Amino acid sequence: ISLRSPLEAAAAGLGMVHQHFRLVESFTVAENVLLGFGRKAAMKTLTDAAAIVSAKSSEIGLPVDPHKLVANLSIAERQRAEIIKVMLLGARILVMDEPTAVLTDEEARTLLSFAQRLSRQGHAVVLITHKFREVAAFCDRVTIMRHGETVLEGARVANVTEAEVARLMVGDALTVAGRPLSRPGDVCLSVERLSARATAHGQSLNDLGFELHVGEILGIAGVGGNGQEELVACLLGLDRAGAGAIVLDGQDISTAKPDQRREAGLRVIPSDRFDSGLIRELSIADNLALTTVASGSFGGPFLLSRRAMREKAAEAIDAFDIRGATPERPASLLSGGNAQKVLLARELDHGLKVLIAHSPSRGLDMKAAEFVRSAIRRAVEAGAACLLISEDLQEVMSLSHRVAVMNRGRIAGCRQTGDVTPEWIGGLLAGHA
Structure with missing residues (x-):
């Protein structure tokens, strides 16, 4: 079968429950x-829609x-509203992308029990998850993908x-390990029992703590959506813990402002170099000056x-x-690698004590990634x-x-790189503390 559009997929009985919901927040469930449904005969008015939603919800x-x-x-x-919507559209194959990522344990059990019941009634359910305990408890078969390739089908x-799942998930990533720190310096950043609310589609921080030493790189691994964005926001003062x-x-610095x-x-090297790091319309010179202009480095105040x-x-x-850049060149005309280099030039400037590097080589070619590292x-x-x-x-x-x-908003474990x-x-990574 060849599906050329979401409409064709829906017509073929394929329904998708996205990790980030596709619902209009200013509409009611029935309106969504x-x-x-468009102009389907069964649902012409909001009254019809509400009645059908209620019936399917109970069913x-x-x-x-x-x-x-x-x-x-x-x-x-x-999430229930999204599931009901795709079920009413006639889905016989339900694909659920990380459906329990932002649910409580009880909500997750309820949802997965529903998925299991659905499969017993003749539907097919594809559960995309990094949590093996959910796979073991609710699934019949398992396929493992790594870097876009199927390693177990x-x-x-x-x-x-x-243990086999763990090895397949990790692959050969452990064959190249960073050098051990011969003598750790003083603690330069200490995070103590940090808790914070979740962002939209995110994960709250729960009693999170760690220490970072001078001369050290502490790597925080984890599947996205486990509180990484919230941690960075709290560290930078963009969100209050x-x-x-x-x-x-x-x-x-718990109450200090971002500039302080x-x-x-x-x-910081943010995860999205243009969304949170550079201003596309400004030149390289302007982007480099953004963080120091207030200090009078380039004259002022006017x-x-x-x-x-x-x-x-x-x-x-x-x-x-x-390469190929001039001070007046707009950031929007830079390649991903060159844009990241502009960020590095700004963030690694004098006065640096702690660098937060969030996915610093994401989207870069091998040469640019190695330069950044x-x-x-x-x-x-x-x-x-x-x-x-x-x-x-x-x-x-x-x-x-x-x-x-990092898992579910906390540090689940920490080791010297050589001991991993x-x-x-x-x-x-799969959620086993």
């Missing part, structure tokens, strides 16, 4: 369902109020061990020295090998420290002195 055992605005629904209720769950403390170089944290030496900004940018272009190593060898947060296990293993695993085994890290 009606939107998906499959997933209660949801059809008259309620999606914006006012809990995460679990939104359709094996009976009863015939697969947890509900509890806990963040101590930078002996100073409690930066002034204290905390810098008149800036464009000449000084261009000279600084020219130095960065040369030092970071930003080498720059991080040099900064750390010069006396800084780096908190590396990445879903790329090979990147974490090759750069880090220690490796921690496939069973240990694979088990923690």
Whole structure:
């Protein structure tokens, strides 16, 4: 079968429950369902839609109020609404992408029990998850993918061990390990019992803690959506933690503003270089000056020295090998690798104490990725420290002195890189504390 559009997939009986819900928040549940139905005869009015949603909700055992605005629904209720919507569209094969990522344990059990019942009634359910305990408890067969390739296909769950799954998930990522830290320096960043609310489709932080030493790279591995975005936001002061403390170089910065944290030496390579790092419309010179212009580095407060900004940018272009670029070149015209080099030039500038590197080589070719990693190593060898947060296990293993695993908003375990085994890290990635 060849499917050329979502409409053809739906007509063929394929339904998708996305990890990030496809519902209009300002509409009610019934309105969302009606939107998906178009002009089908069975559902011409909101009254029809509400009645049909209620009937389907009772039939499959997933209660949801059809008259309620999606914006006012809990995460679990939104998921039920999405499931009801695709079921009403005639789905016989239901694909669920990380459906329990933001659910409580009880909500997850309810959802997976529903999926199991559905399969017993003749439907097919494809559960995409990194949690092996869910696979073991609710699935019949398992397929494992790594880096876009299938490494185990359709094996009976009863015939697969947890250790085997861990090895297959990790693969050869552990063959290249970072060098051990011969003598750790002083603690430069301490995070103590940090808790914070979840962002949209995210994961709350739960009593999270770790220490980072001068001259060290601490790698935090984990499947995306386990609190990484929330951790970075709390560390930078973009979101306020509900509890806990963040101590930078002996100073409690838990209530400090983002610019104060930066002034204290905390810098970041964000996960999205354009969304959170650079302003596309501004030149390289302007982007490099963004974080220092307030300090008077280029004159001011009302008149800036464009000449000084261009000279600084020219130095960065040369030092970071930003090929084919000029100080006045807009960031929007840079390749991903060159854009990341501009970020590095800005964030690794004087005053750096701790660098938060969030997926620093994502989307880069091999040469650009190695340049970025080498720059991080040099900064750390010069006396800084780096908190590396990445879903790329090979990147974490090759750069880090220690490796921690983040799962469901907490640090599930931490080891020296040389002591990491496939069973240990694979088990923690899969949700086994």
